[in-house]
Amino acid sequence: xARVGLRHxxxxxxxxxxxxxxxxxxxxxxxxxxxxxxxxxCATAGLTLLIGLNGQVSLGHGALMATGAxxxxxxxxxxxxxxxxxxxLVATLAGAVVGVxxxxxxxxxxxxxxLAVTMVVPAVTxxxxxxxxxxxxxxxxxxxxxxxxxxxRWQAWQAIAxxxxxxFVLANLLRSRFGREWRAVRDDEVAAQLAGxxxxxxxxxxxxxxxxxxxxxxxxxxVLAQSVSPSTFSLTLSLYLLLAVVVGGLGSLAGAAWGAxxxxxxxxxxxxxxxxxxxxxxxxxxxxxxxxxxxxxLTLVLVVLAVPGGLQGLLVRAVRRLR
Amino acid sequence: MERPPxxxxxxxxxxxxxxSVTVRFGGLLALDEVSLHVAPGAVVGVxxxxxxGKTTVFNVICGFVRPAAGWLGLDGAPLTARPHQLAxxxxxxxxxxxxxxxxxxxxxxxxxxATVSARTPFAAAALALPGSEREERxxxxxxxxxxxxxxxxxxxxxxPGTLPYPVRKRVALARALAANPRLLLLDEPAGGLGPEDxxxxxxxxxxxxxxxxxxxxxxxxxxxxCDELVVLDFGRVIxxxxxxxxxxxxxxxxxxxGAEVTA
Ligand SMILES: Nc1ncnc2c1ncn2[C@@H]1O[C@H](COP(=O)(O)OP(=O)(O)OP(=O)(O)O)[C@@H](O)[C@H]1O
Ligand SMILES: [Mg+2]
Numbered sequence: 001x002a003r004v005g006l007r008h009x010x011x012x013x014x015x016x017x018x019x020x021x022x023x024x025x026x027x028x029x030x031x032x033x034x035x036x037x038x039x040x041x042c043a044t045a046g047l048t049l050l051i052g053l054n055g056q057v058s059l060g061h062g063a064l065m066a067t068g069a070x071x072x073x074x075x076x077x078x079x080x081x082x083x084x085x086x087x088x089l090v091a092t093l094a095g096a097v098v099g100v101x102x103x104x105x106x107x108x109x110x111x112x113x114x115l116a117v118t119m120v121v122p123a124v125t126x127x128x129x130x131x132x133x134x135x136x137x138x139x140x141x142x143x144x145x146x147x148x149x150x151x152x153r154w155q156a157w158q159a160i161a162x163x164x165x166x167x168f169v170l171a172n173l174l175r176s177r178f179g180r181e182w183r184a185v186r187d188d189e190v191a192a193q194l195a196g197x198x199x200x201x202x203x204x205x206x207x208x209x210x211x212x213x214x215x216x217x218x219x220x221x222x223v224l225a226q227s228v229s230p231s232t233f234s235l236t237l238s239l240y241l242l243l244a245v246v247v248g249g250l251g252s253l254a255g256a257a258w259g260a261x262x263x264x265x266x267x268x269x270x271x272x273x274x275x276x277x278x279x280x281x282x283x284x285x286x287x288x289x290x291x292x293x294x295x296x297x298l299t300l301v302l303v304v305l306a307v308p309g310g311l312q313g314l315l316v317r318a319v320r321r322l323r
Numbered sequence: 324m325e326r327p328p329x330x331x332x333x334x335x336x337x338x339x340x341x342x343s344v345t346v347r348f349g350g351l352l353a354l355d356e357v358s359l360h361v362a363p364g365a366v367v368g369v370x371x372x373x374x375x376g377k378t379t380v381f382n383v384i385c386g387f388v389r390p391a392a393g394w395l396g397l398d399g400a401p402l403t404a405r406p407h408q409l410a411x412x413x414x415x416x417x418x419x420x421x422x423x424x425x426x427x428x429x430x431x432x433x434x435x436x437a438t439v440s441a442r443t444p445f446a447a448a449a450l451a452l453p454g455s456e457r458e459e460r461x462x463x464x465x466x467x468x469x470x471x472x473x474x475x476x477x478x479x480x481x482x483p484g485t486l487p488y489p490v491r492k493r494v495a496l497a498r499a500l501a502a503n504p505r506l507l508l509l510d511e512p513a514g515g516l517g518p519e520d521x522x523x524x525x526x527x528x529x530x531x532x533x534x535x536x537x538x539x540x541x542x543x544x545x546x547x548x549c550d551e552l553v554v555l556d557f558g559r560v561i562x563x564x565x566x567x568x569x570x571x572x573x574x575x576x577x578x579x580x581g582a583e584v585t586a
Contacts, residue, residue: 004459005451169449176448176455177434177441177462180427184435187424194385194418196410196439196502205445 008171016164020157028152032224033264035152038159039220040260042166044244045253046213049170051242052251053179054206055186056102057110060117062237064211067094068218069228073138074131080143084162084219091215092208099207103200118238122230137229140222159220166213167253173209174253182206236293243296247303249310258311267292337398338362338534339384339506344393346376346383346558353379355558356393361506366528366535368545368566371555372578377538378419380555381508385409385416397506410439413505417498417512419538421491423483429494430479433466436501469497473527489520496527506534513541546570554578 019038023031043065050056068087075083098117102110125132132138145154173179184192185202192199222228244263249255270291274284307314339361346354354376361367369377382388384395386406395402397412404412415436424432441462443455470476473493483491492512499507509528513521521544528535528548539545545552545566552569554562556578562569569575 002451002453002456004456008451172451172455173449175451176459177438177443178445178448180431180435181438183426183431184424187426188422190387190406191418191422191424192435193406194409194416195436195498196407197435198407 004175005172008168008175012164012168012171015167016160019160023153023156023160026156028150031150031152031156033268035156035159035220035224037260037264038156038163039217039224040241040244040263041163041217041257042220043214043217043241044248044256044259044263045163045166045170046210046217047241048245048248048251048253048256048259049174049182049213050206050210051245052255053174053186054182054203056203056207057107057242058098058102058114058207058210059111059235059238059242060098060114061210061214061241062233062235063117063121064091064094064098064214065218065221065237066121066228066230066233067091068215069222069233070125070132070138070218071215072219072222073140073228077141077143080158080223084216084223087219087222088212088215091218092212095208095211095214096204099204099211102207103203115235115238118233118235121233125230132230135230137227137231139227140225142223142226155224158223162216162220166216170209170213170253178205239293240296243300247296247299247310249312252310252312254315255310255312262296262311266295270295336360336396338365339402339536340394340396341380341384342394342396344380344383344390344395346379346388347391353558354383354390357555357558357560359553359560359563361534361536363505363534364532365550366531366537366548368537368539368549368552369555370539370542370545370552375555376558377555378510379558381416381510381536381538384414384508410502410504413503413533414508415499415502415504415506416508417495417510419510419514421483421488421495423491423495423498425482425484428480428482429470429475429486430463430466432483432494433469433497433501434462436498437462437465437503439502466497466501469501470494472500473497474523488515489517492516492520504533506536507531508536508538510538511540512537513539513544 019034023034026034043061047058047061050058068091071087071090072083075086077083098114101113105113126134145151181192181197181202184195184197185199189199218233221232225232240263244259245256247262248257248259274287274291279287303310309316341357341359343356343358344354345352345356357380359367369380371377379388383390384402386404386409409416424435427435441458443458447455467476467479470479473496475490475493475497478486478490478494483494486494492515496512513524516524521541525544525547528537537545537549549566552564552566553560554569554575561578562572562575564572
């Protein structure tokens with residue numbers, strides 16, 4: 001491994017170790033949240049690459065997460081590492097299929113097709129009821145945690161490991177010719193072709209890499225929740241992922257991390273606010289269901305208008321001002 | 324050098340050949356039986372009024388536009404490459420205007436221009452194996468050398484949008500040269516440049532060892548660097564020859580030079 005790779009490896013290991021240390025300070029619920037954020041991070045990191053660096057929009061990443069999650073649920077639970085690898089493979093294949101279609105489409109047409117992909121999940125799980133058990137979904141029997149570590153902490157470690165692998169690989173790719181080619185295609189397809197970059201192939205590759213990350217995130221979702229059902233992978237999830245990467249800061253892996261953290265913390269924060277208000281149980285229920293999406297949507301509009309660089313952009317500017 | 328028998332009608336010819344190439348956009352006849360030849364090492368100028376079809380000639384060579392009729396060849400073999408395969412055949416092109424990647428630094432723009440020589444496989448890049456980084460270092464060094472040749476290496480880490488127009492034009496030229504082309508297609512490289520920059524551009528073009536096709540309105544530049552001119556008007560070749568011969572051609576004066584004098 002070479003200098004840049006070594007630096008990425010060092011940073012990844014340092015970050016992951018710090019988070020593993022953090023799991024000793026958090027209670028089980030917070031550890032579960034940390035694990036969920038790490039699982040989200042796999043998917044948001046992949047999505048920010050696709051949208052921010054390759055200029056392709058996807059409203060279907062929730063569905064690609066589902067392919068990973070269902071793969072883990074359907075495979076025997078004995079060797080988790082193998083089923084997670086299979087989940088990534090299945091999502092990669094699904095991503096290749098969607099990616100080939102996506103490479104032919106631009107703008108609203110691309111959004112439309114990826115949106116349709118999201119609708120496929122409930123349709124397939126209902127149609128192939130015998131395999132997927134419809135709305136009810138499947139349970140996942142992940143191997144139990146070793147005796148010397150609390151289950152939530154163990155789950156957090158697993159998710160942290162998945163996120164660390166994702167970030168390491170993506171950081172390497174972004175620094176390589178592939179990252180450069182993805183961005184060149186995003187900026188100017190004609191100039192990219194003249195530079196010898198095959199535009200469609202480059203777009204499919206970005207989609208496939210992004211889908212593999214989503215598949216890994218989905219697989220971790222299945223392991224964490226110990227179950228999968230179509231409702232987890234609804235259009236709302238796809239929208240959340242999109243909002244997370246924009247609010248976090250498009251095209252930045254750190255931004256993807258902020259976004260993942262927001263996805264976990266924001267619903268929680270809103271929950272505690274609505275809990276404090278004197279609302280009827282009925283209204284409170286409706287609010288907690290929809291308020292996060294509404295707040296997120298509003299934040300998205302504000303971010304796009306006021307801080308195009310997202311949270312990460314704000315942070316970078318703040319740090320620069322302090323110096 | 325031995326060359327295999329060629330399908331070209333009148334025997335193989337080194338360099339780029341267009342034979343009776345016709346391009347239609349709906350009802351518009353953009354190129355009408357255009358024939359021309361760019362010999363190895365030659366600098367061929369393509370001139371003509373706005374909308375004459377100059378850029379379309381480049382687009383049909385590059386495979387962005389399909390000819391309705393006619394034959395294109397490179398060194399005797401039919402030229403039917405898709406646009407992204409051109410760099411591999413040794414053809415590079417600058418775009419009318421600037422056409423840089425606005426989200427890439429100047430250095431990255433030029434490195435992207437050398438994609439044809441990038442070999443790192445996906446897995447090696449994903450794991451940042453030594454080979455991947457070695458190649459990146461090589462591409463970076465070569466790109467810096469290109470920028471240095473064009474006198475803009477100081478801007479390597481800047482974003483193109485923050486630079487003055489003449490600097491951006493040079494970066495675009497550096498990006499095209501990064502592919503080490505045998506044939507360079509330049510679409511109005513002097514557009515928007517001042518006299519000093521044009522003079523430097525002339526020196527640079529004369530110093531190139533590859534063949535050049537030069538689309539340009541700037542007549543001083545064209546006259547100074549071209550071995551041969553092709554004059555287009557309404558998609559037809561109305562004159563070809565040395566710059567001096569073309570300048571004295573009354574047909575050209577009427578169609579093109581006359582128009583410029585009144586403009
Ligand atoms: N893709 C296209 N579709 C339809 N018409 C086109 C297309 N490209 C060019 N044209 C038309 O073909 C004609 C020739 O255009 P072209 O761009 O080749 O002219 P040009 O000689 O490069 O002009 P200029 O000096 O202004 O750059 C013009 O009438 C133009 O409008
Ligand atoms: Mg033109």
